Amino acid sequence: MDFSDIAAEYEKHAIVQKSASEKLLKLLNIGDNDDVLDLGCGTGSLARKIRGITKGKVVGVDPSPLMIKEAIEKSIGLEITYEVISAEEVSYKERFDVIVCNSAFQWFRDPRKALRNCYEALRYGGRIGIQAPARNNYCPNFIRAVEAVREDERTRDTFLYFKNPWFFLESEDEYKKLFEDAGFRVTFSVIEKVVSRHTPEEVLKIFMSGAAAGYLNQKYYNVKISGEYIDAFVNIVKESFEKQAENDGMVKLEFNRLYLIGVKEGGK
Numbered sequence: 001m002d003f004s005d006i007a008a009e010y011e012k013h014a015i016v017q018k019s020a021s022e023k024l025l026k027l028l029n030i031g032d033n034d035d036v037l038d039l040g041c042g043t044g045s046l047a048r049k050i051r052g053i054t055k056g057k058v059v060g061v062d063p064s065p066l067m068i069k070e071a072i073e074k075s076i077g078l079e080i081t082y083e084v085i086s087a088e089e090v091s092y093k094e095r096f097d098v099i100v101c102n103s104a105f106q107w108f109r110d111p112r113k114a115l116r117n118c119y120e121a122l123r124y125g126g127r128i129g130i131q132a133p134a135r136n137n138y139c140p141n142f143i144r145a146v147e148a149v150r151e152d153e154r155t156r157d158t159f160l161y162f163k164n165p166w167f168f169l170e171s172e173d174e175y176k177k178l179f180e181d182a183g184f185r186v187t188f189s190v191i192e193k194v195v196s197r198h199t200p201e202e203v204l205k206i207f208m209s210g211a212a213a214g215y216l217n218q219k220y221y222n223v224k225i226s227g228e229y230i231d232a233f234v235n236i237v238k239e240s241f242e243k244q245a246e247n248d249g250m251v252k253l254e255f256n257r258l259y260l261i262g263v264k265e266g267g268k
């Protein structure tokens, strides 16, 4: 399972990614004529929103062909350009005023290379805004559920071969340094605890719209994963979310989220 499997259903359940993106857009304050790149655009919901803000160019890139297919279908009649390419591969030169990256940075295989590409892609005075889950304990609810997978006899032997694909740092300062090393001046860097309340079924859907593309992706295991393993995994996390519900039946879902703005200064 990867983002291509998730593409068709993604927007219905990407509640947490969507609410976090609203704050990111406020921080970025996109201007009327800004040219904007949506990096790791997924199905393009943010790119479409940005289309309504600026008269400039709007470009969305993502390495998942099915995410881009979905984005193109949903953007018919809108002037948005999409391309299947990863953040590590883009090679724009001073083409954008703003780069937006919502809930995608944690997936980058080589964040340093991606940031150098972003620096190149921006005009002087341009800015990049990132929103992404942060810290290894990025969502205590998901970590607790996955601990149950690690211990359950149906899944523990295979789960030993899972290699975490995500890039997380533990503090605002570590993220700040990463961006400064790529040339940016960081004007904002905060990790905040974002809490929302959902039914256990909703929490499972939120898990399946993002984290599952890691935990249940053959690419991140050194052994073949079976259909039974995937079914057992989903059942175990589902039960854990049910157990995490409070008296009113709702789960208090917590995410540690990074918001960072970096500026490319200098130039003519």
Ligand SMILES: C[S@@+](CC[C@H](N)C(=O)[O-])C[C@H]1O[C@@H](n2cnc3c(N)ncnc32)[C@H](O)[C@@H]1O
Pocket: 003, 014, 017, 018, 021, 039, 040, 041, 042, 043, 044, 045, 046, 061, 062, 063, 064, 067, 085, 086, 087, 088, 101, 102, 103, 104, 107, 108, 109, 209, 210
């Ligand atoms: C949780 S989705 C977020 C999509 C969208 N930005 C949103 O806010 O709904 C994460 C996206 O990151 C993309 N992604 C994974 N690795 C990437 C990379 N190396 N470069 C760019 N995007 C990547 C995935 O294909 C997926 O569409």
